[in-house]
Amino acid sequence: MADYREAFVGIDVAKLRNAIAVADAGREGEVRFFGEVDASEESMRRVIRRIATKFDRVYFCYEAGPTGYGLYRLIRSLGHECTVVAPSLIPRKPGDRVKTNRRDAFALARLLRAGELTAVWVPDEGHEAMRDLVRARAAAVETLRVHRQHVSAFMLKHGRIYPRKKGWTMRYLRWLQEQPFDHPAHQIALQEMVEAVCVSKERVDRLEGVIEEFVPAWSLAPIVRALQTLRGVD
Template identity: 50%
Template sequence: MTDHSEAFVAFDTSKLRNSVRIAQGGRNGEVRFFGDIENTEAATRKLVKKLAAQHRQLTFCYEAGPTGYGLYRLIRSLGHDCVVVAPSLIPKKPGDRVKTNRRDALNLAKLLRAGELTAVWVPDERHEAMRDLVRGREAAVDDLKSKRQQVLSLLLRIGRHYPGKRTWTRAHMNWLVSQKLAHREQRIVFEEMLLAVRQIRAAIRQISCNGGGEATAGEFPITPCSRSVDRRARVDDGQPRTKSRNCESEPAHQSLITDVFRLRLHPCTIITPITPAEIAWSRVRMQNTLDEGHQSVFRLIDCFCASA
């Protein structure tokens, strides 16, 4: 029997199975538990086809989470509306602390029917791939910081102090390689630590040059106001000075680099235009202070300027 009405379907997603609740249209519409289905494309298609034969209009929703946006894209490809809900903006009762899959799906279905849910922006597959690239690079940068700290902690324990002012420059790396440790066990650990640092730095260079260099200006959306690098500020301490700027009043190129000296990647940040003469001047001024990982940013800027 076909029911020409509107229905609101809520998923509580997980790795293997999804709990499904259906709320009938109207203030007093029934809210029933449909069941648990496998988290596969075939099972979702079967569910949507079955519900489409019973209802005139279907609206789906689920919370944004680790399962990604595959369910959203599948439902949209089948011709139905789908909402990815912001979990932090879901209305909750003060004393409601019991959390199960069925209860979560029931709450989502009721709130979807009432129009009380806030949707998040869903990126396309290309934008999502760039997000993964940025996250992977940030994880590598954090790992590099950890490995460097392990090297410095080992040297501190055995009483080896670098006489220079700044660490992890080319001179510091040469000093590290020249260190001769008395015990074989310490030499093994020290060499493995240095090898890990080199490998992570190589991975960061690979991601920066081959990944970020392909991004073109205007390909990814940016926020109206963002963080930019002030090229006119002094950089004697190796840290850039930042300033806020209204993007609508001042033209700028978009880039995946927000901090030229730390190589911090953020897809929603812009950099003021850099001319080839300024790049050459920066190379001459800092060629003795930047390590190999930081020097790769100039190659990335060259690629960006050439494609802009």
């Protein structure tokens, strides 16, 4: 039992290269810089195996960020524990504003060993795919809103006020098409803006259709259906 060795590995992840530090178990355990390695899956697989051969048990961690959860799934597939850390909850010393990849890797390894890191929830691949799809739909809705605002501002600038309360209906689109302008450039500008609205609306409709198609196979489908029973929620 005395020969049982543990290690705590902090990884500062980046697009091209990852900085790695290894902390031995124990309050006085050594913390050393392993180095910066290529961030590709094959390179990280070799590094993880190389570190793991020197210890009986290895714990890994890295900060949640734009690189996603691929590294987490790789480490787990190799049989090791991994924590994806909430960046905003990492303890930091007052006045410590110097950030380098090496220092961040050292800090993660030490804090992991001390049990002072807060993990984020890591979705499975199916949930992550649905999350990306919902985000794509949210971006499409925002684009549609912006294009509609362009049309509304253009019409207001030219003193064209729609006589009814509800806009963006088929009647409203016909009203837009019937608006005459003295200069053909204004007509063309309006037509292009209305076309942008129509294209954006079609994109939103497509994404909503795909989401509706995939929801039944999603792990959160019962929750989605329960929320849809609320008034105004779809």
